[in-house]
Amino acid sequence: MASKREAVKQKKKERIIEAAVKVFAQKGFYTANVKDVAQAAGVADGTIYLYFKNKDDLLISLFEHKMKNILLRFEEALKDISDPLDQLKTFIHVYFELIENDTELSGVFQVELRQSSKFLKDYHNQQFSNYLNMIAxxxxxxxKINFFRPEMDTNIAKIFIFGAIDEVARQWILGRDAKYSIKEAAEQSCDNIVKGLLAF
Amino acid sequence: MASKREAVKQKKKERIIEAAVKVFAQKGFYTANVKDVAQAAGVADGTIYLYFKNKDDLLISLFEHKMKNILLRFEEALKDISDPLDQLKTFIHVYFELIENDTELSGVFQVELRQSSKFLKDYHNQQFSNYLNMIAxxxxxxxKINFFRPEMDTNIAKIFIFGAIDEVARQWILGRDAKYSIKEAAEQSCDNIVKGLLAF
Amino acid sequence: MASKREAVKQKKKERIIEAAVKVFAQKGFYTANVKDVAQAAGVADGTIYLYFKNKDDLLISLFEHKMKNILLRFEEALKDISDPLDQLKTFIHVYFELIENDTELSGVFQVELRQSSKFLKDYHNQQFSNYLNMIAxxxxxxxKINFFRPEMDTNIAKIFIFGAIDEVARQWILGRDAKYSIKEAAEQSCDNIVKGLLAF
Amino acid sequence: MASKREAVKQKKKERIIEAAVKVFAQKGFYTANVKDVAQAAGVADGTIYLYFKNKDDLLISLFEHKMKNILLRFEEALKDISDPLDQLKTFIHVYFELIENDTELSGVFQVELRQSSKFLKDYHNQQFSNYLNMIAxxxxxxxKINFFRPEMDTNIAKIFIFGAIDEVARQWILGRDAKYSIKEAAEQSCDNIVKGLLAF
DNA sequence: AATGAATGAGATTTCATTCAT
DNA sequence: CATGAATGAAATCTCATTCAT
Incomplete structure (x- = not known):
């Protein structure tokens, strides 16, 4: 009985999160009202505050909740691959697949989360570190197996790689200068990372 | 006389823009108040509205203005270099130098790309395009001279490169996972872009 | 059967009233939430509305109920005393004893007199009148027996006395300027009332 | 110029305070809206927040501001009186005069200030201490001159006296059980304090 | 041109009350 | 009877923008 109620409660919380993703992606975190999210979730304004401390908390919770799934998705995809090169390629392809399959979520992650000092500065994000460290x-x-350049600094490279694919993905989402398909984006990004620019 | 007045006027406008860069970079566009910018610029709130139509316009003007300067700086640095590889390396080094000398500058890119929601979604910054196209x-x-891989998509690569160095620079500013110097950052980034990861 | 159920019902109602006295005394009527009272009483929010029409009604019921008990306690203490002077002294000592044994009780008077605004301005608490009239x-x-000054207005004096001992008690509870024991408070108050300040 | 502007500013602040006194007296602090006060003061809602940090601050400022004047009034009245008995009598009469001449203010002091734990508990009020110490x-x-009973505890008596006259005044304001004039109230209170109840 | 006090629309958040379970 | 999740009206407060000086 209690578990059922718990389940129902969880369902509503998720419904609100889904609504928030949609609304924040469309209007932006600051431009969107809590009322908008409530409406999209089909609940009353006040209900949001039964599940989240405030509007910021909603954004943070959204991030934590979704990020958990994303990390799982990566681990799942990588767990049977042993070759680092294959791992890296898979990582990148999974990354772009995730972006493609949930554009709205991506928009929130890529655009909205960044604009709040809460996330970039104050809120030291464990999940984000986990994510970077997967690359590292x-x-x-x-x-170790002499596949990658020995003088390459993994600490810088993990950020380099993240920044590169993140930006390619973002521009695809924003649809500005990016007139390319996700597939192309993934393959080109792979090659750029692995081979670099030089022709030789 | 008129030109002098014009100059004074221009000076105040720039002072406001500098202040806005600082304040927006630090607090984010939505979290920052017009009052904050006014204070930082040493002018009255109302004065801002003599030079900018509204808060949004201030943000847009800020991009245009700053980007113009940045572009000039790049052109200056590149104008006597003919080898594309040298050009690219110079570009990257100049970029990190700019960041090092004006930490808040990176906020301009930040803001440009991340505050996008709502009004910036449509607003297409020509200067930013110009910037990306310099790389392209x-x-x-x-x-053309068969130095770079022929199958490499320059349209994707320009974004890839921008994203990579921008993120490495940003993490250096945030000082979080980034325990590296600007010099290392620039060199490692160069190598990653040019050579890629492979050892061979 | 019905009477037993009645008793149980009564018990829960009292539990809520006790909780309300505590919570209102501590946080003030407007600052306290119905939820607070419910929690303190160990019942659900909605349960309160099975016993009281609304929050206001809870406050009013609280007065009536508590005052009835207080009056009974006084009547019990005074019933075998005939001398008015002894009666008065006893009244005062009982008052301070009541306060000492049930600190929150003073909140009842507090609330009665100070939360008056709006709805309580009209609401005339009969029990409180009864209380004042005991003094009168x-x-x-x-x-009548020429013990007390004939020109003394009993109507004013009853309020005077109530106010004096109530304040002395309240300051004792707050423990601010009041660095005295309840016993001292009672005796000093008695003397002040009976003898006045003059030394002769 | 600056002083004139300062004066105008001060005037508006006072206008808001006067309005707040009126509104709080009539509707009670918690029942009254900031909007009500703004309307009564003839300013916009937001203007209140230019002069006061928040609604609570408005109440506190009101208290501090008015209390200062009241203390001055007492000092003025007492400064040429040397006999303690005359001083006490004067004190009491001035007190009731103040109440009579500004009923609304009294309402706020008597009823509204008391109901907030902010004032009774957290906010240790210097002005209030000053006031009590005047009596002490x-x-x-x-x-010292053997006019008052030597065994009388001045620390308790000051609270006793304050409580007594305060309550007599409050009941006059509430107009409940108090069917007496302010003049009677003052004289009866004086006699009660000085002579006590006994006839002799 | 510059100021900054004033405005008031609008956003977030709270909480008494209801009602399906 | 009891529950407590849900409601949504209403309150406080913020802040971009205006305008008299």
Whole structure:
């Protein structure tokens, strides 16, 4: 009985999160009202505050909740791959797939989360670190077997790689200068990372 | 006389823009108040409205203005270099120098890309396009002389490169996971872009 | 059966009233939430509305109920005393004893008199009148037998006495300027009332 | 110029305070809206927040502001009186005069200030202490010249006296059980305090 | 041109009350 | 009877913008 109620409660919380993703993606975090989210979720304004401390908390919770799933998705995809190069390629492809399959969520992650000092500065994000460190681990292994350049700094490279694919993805979402498909984006990004620019 | 007055006027406008860069970079566009900008600029709230139509206009003007300067700086640095590879390396080093000398500058890119929601979604910043296209031009030339991989998509690569160095710079500013110097950042970034990860 | 259920019902109602006295005394009527009272009473929010029409009604019921008990306690203490002076002294000592044994009780008077605004301005608490009139009756008897000053207005004096001992008690509870024991408070108050300030 | 502007500013602040006194007296602090006060003061809602941090601050400022004047009034009245008994009598008469001449203010002091734990508990009020100590000083002098009972505790008596006259005044304002004039109230209170109840 | 006090629309948040379970 | 999740009206407060000086 209690578990059922718990389940119902969880369902409503998720409904609100889904609504928030949609609304924040469309209007932006600051431009969107709590009322908008409530309406989209089909609940009363006050109900939001039964599940989240305030509007900021809604954004943070949204992030935590979704990020957990994303990390799982990565781990799932990588767990049977041993070659670091394959791992890296898979990582990148999964990344762009995630973006493609949930554009709205991506919009929130890519655009909205960034604009709040809460996330970029104050709120030291464990999940984000986890994410970066997934890349670092792959790079370290690649160096160990002499596949990757030994003088390459994995600490810088993990950020480099994240920044690169993140931006390619963002511009695809914003649809500005980006007149390319996700597939192209993934493959080109792979090549750029692995081979670099040089032709030789 | 009129030109002098014009100059004074221009000076105040710039003072406001500098203040806005600082304040928006620090607090974010929505979290920052017009009052904050006014205070930082040492003018009255109302004065801002003599130079800018509204808060949004201030943000847009800020981009245009700053980007123009940044572009000039790049052009200056690149004008005597003919080799595309040298151009690219110079571009990257100049970029990190700019960031190092004006930390808040990176906020301009930040803001440009991340405050996008609502009104910026449509607003297409020509200057930012110009910036990206500077990279593209270098890449195209490199391809033409068979220095860069022929199958590399310059349109994606320009974004890829911008994203990569921008993120490495940003993490350096935030000082979080980034325990590296600007010099290292620039060199590692160069190598990553040019050589890629592979050791061979 | 019905009577037992009645008793149980009564018990819960009292539990809510006790909780309300505590909570209102501590946080003030307007600052306290119905939820607070419910929690303190160990019932659900909605349960309160099975016993009281609304929050206002809870406050009013609280007075009536508590005052009835207080009056009973006084009547019990006074019933075998005939001398008005002894009656008055006893009244005062009982008052301070009541306060000492049930600190929150003073909140009842507090609330009664100070939360008056709006709805309580009209609401005339009969029990409180009864309480004041107990004092008046003692004073009248004292005048009748020429013990108390004939020109003394019992109507004013009853309020005077109530106000004096109530404030001394309240400051004792707050423990601010009041660095005295309840016993001292009672005795000093007695003397002040009976003898006045003059030394002769 | 600056002083004139300062004066205008001060005037508006006072206008808001006057309005707040009126509104709070009539509707009670919690029942009254900031909007009500703004309307009564003839300013916009937001204007209130230019002069006061928040609604609570308005109440506190009101208290501080008015209390200062009241204390001055007392000092003025007492400064040429040397006899402690006369001082005490004057004090009491001035007190009731103040109440009579500004009923609304009294309402706020008497009823509204009391109901907020902010004032009774958290906010240790210097002005209120000053006020109580005025009484204490008179009492001490009266004891020194053997006019007042030597065993009388001035620390308790000051609270006793304050409570007594405060309550007599409050009931006059509430107009409940108090069917007496302010003049009677003052004289009866004086006699009660000075002579006590006994006839002798 | 510059100021900054004033405005008031609008956003977030609270909480008494209801009602399906 | 009891519950407590849900409601939504209403209150406080913020802040971009205006305008008299």
């Amino acid at each position: 681990r792959i790079l370290d292994e690649g160096k | 031009r270098i890449l195209d030339e490199g391809k | 009756r003692i004073l009248d008897e004292g005048k | 000083r008179i009492l001490d002098e009266g004891k």
